[in-house]
Amino acid sequence: MTLSSRTAPRVPRPSIDLEVVATERLSADLVRVTLGGPGMAAFENRPETDKYVKLKFTTPAPESAPVTRTYTVRRVDPVAGTLDIDFVVHGDEGLAGPWAARAQVGDTIALLGPGGGYTPDAAADWHLLAGDLSALPAIAATLEALPADAVGRAFIEVDSDDAILPLTAPAGVEVEWVVDATHDPEALAAVVRQCDWRTGDVQVFAHGERESMKALRRVLFDERGLDRAGVSLSGYWARGRTEDRFQAEKREPIGQII
Ligand SMILES: Cc1cc2nc3c(=O)[nH]c(=O)nc-3n(C[C@H](O)[C@H](O)[C@H](O)COP(=O)(O)OP(=O)(O)OC[C@H]3O[C@@H](n4cnc5c(N)ncnc54)[C@H](O)[C@@H]3O)c2cc1C
The missing domain is CATH 2.40.30.10 (Translation factors)
Known part of the structure; x- marks a missing residue:
């Protein structure tokens, strides 16, 4: 049978x-x-x-x-x-x-x-990558995988200048390090909100500390009105929580990003 x-x-x-x-x-x-x-x-x-x-x-x-x-x-x-x-x-x-x-x-x-869940889409007009150091491995791997003619912006939040590393990226993808020692969950969102938003279809990869991702969610969906299909957004960890607690909270309102 x-x-x-x-x-x-x-x-x-x-x-x-x-x-x-x-x-x-x-x-x-x-x-x-x-x-x-x-x-x-x-x-x-x-x-x-x-x-x-x-x-x-x-x-x-x-x-x-x-x-x-x-x-x-x-x-x-x-x-x-x-x-x-x-x-x-x-x-x-x-x-x-x-x-x-x-x-x-x-x-x-x-x-x-x-x-795995995200692969850069060659059909996207531009790419927006955002996250903290926990997402840097995925962002760095994405920057290396993008075609040479890809355009976009990458924002990486770090605690201090000492955390800044050289990255390999296509010439058309601008990498900006967002230095914020205060762990302000709005810091990354504020920079993305003010950035020079390109025209056309954007594919987004945004991951990192949970509250910071909630702030970005407001920028991407409420303010920019992006279609969820083109957005990979989630928390990778939550301040003050072990991963066990963080994963368990995904079933509670506090843990929901999208
Ligand atoms: C799909 C996915 C991919 C990930 N990839 C990476 C990766 O490549 N590299 C990476 O470093 N992390 C990555 N993370 C995040 C990582 O799983 C968490 O940071 C995890 O909590 C670390 O486990 P731990 O045992 O060190 O600390 P835990 O026992 O989980 O937590 C102990 C304490 O440390 C704090 N803490 C946890 N992570 C951080 C951090 N990054 N900065 C400051 N404080 C922290 C917690 O809030 C808690 O207070 C990823 C998460 C996901 C979901």
């Missing part, structure tokens, strides 16, 4: 064990961890520039299920058999940030995925 897709049990996604093969401090706030090893044979790459994995962390209670943290795959090197993940290091709180800050060659980690 065959089960229809509606009744078939959900097949658990396989977990892939990888090892740290290199680490690099990209800035005071960002650490690149390169993962590789035999487990890469099971990693099925995807075309989306926001592709992400769920990293599994074990918690002190051995019988409890692993806790997961979501991270963008910044780059896959199929020849070397490695992938890069760029972690925001945000102090001693949490699991993933502190793990990345301390990661050493030979450390191991298990992950699920990848998933």
Whole structure:
């Protein structure tokens, strides 16, 4: 008997064990961890520039299920058999940030995925990219994937000038770093609101801290009247919340972006 897709049990996604093969401090706030090893044979790459994995962390209670943290795959090197993940290091709180800050060659980690949701559309008249450091890996991967003649604007919010990094982008895509040490959730939205808005169909990729994304939502939908189909907008994390709490709050009014 065959089960229809509606009744078939959900097949658990396989977990892939990888090892740290290199680490690099990209800035005071960002650490690149390169993962590789035999487990890469099971990693099925995807075309989306926001592709992400769920990293599994074990918690002190051995019988409890692993806790997961979501991270963008910044780059896959199929020849070397490695992938890069760029972690925001945000102090001693949490699991993933502190793990990345301390990661050493030979450390191991298990992950699920990848998933993905956004690919730059060559038919768009222009591209608008906006986010904080947590979205920089996806924004940087997008800038590298855009055709050479693409036009647009990218806004990246950082705490200080020390977080600014060189990025590779098409000549027609202007990259602007929005430095705001106060963590004002309106900071990114204010810059996008005032920017020189181009004509034609815009494709938007905007991700980052949840309240900052809510402020952008007002600019994009209420003020600019954009069609939701051309907008990828979500929170990647929420200030003062662990990822577990942040994910749970997506079912509550406070967690809803769109
Ligand atoms: C699809 C997707 C892709 C993502 N890609 C990336 C990525 O490539 N790189 C990346 O760094 N993050 C990325 N994130 C965000 C990341 O999952 C969260 O920041 C996560 O909360 C980090 O886990 P943690 O264990 O370090 O901290 P948690 O245990 O989740 O949180 C502990 C404390 O740290 C705070 N905190 C969490 N993240 C930050 C931050 N970025 N800045 C300041 N304070 C923070 C929390 O508010 C909380 O108070 C992505 C999220 C999603 C949904």
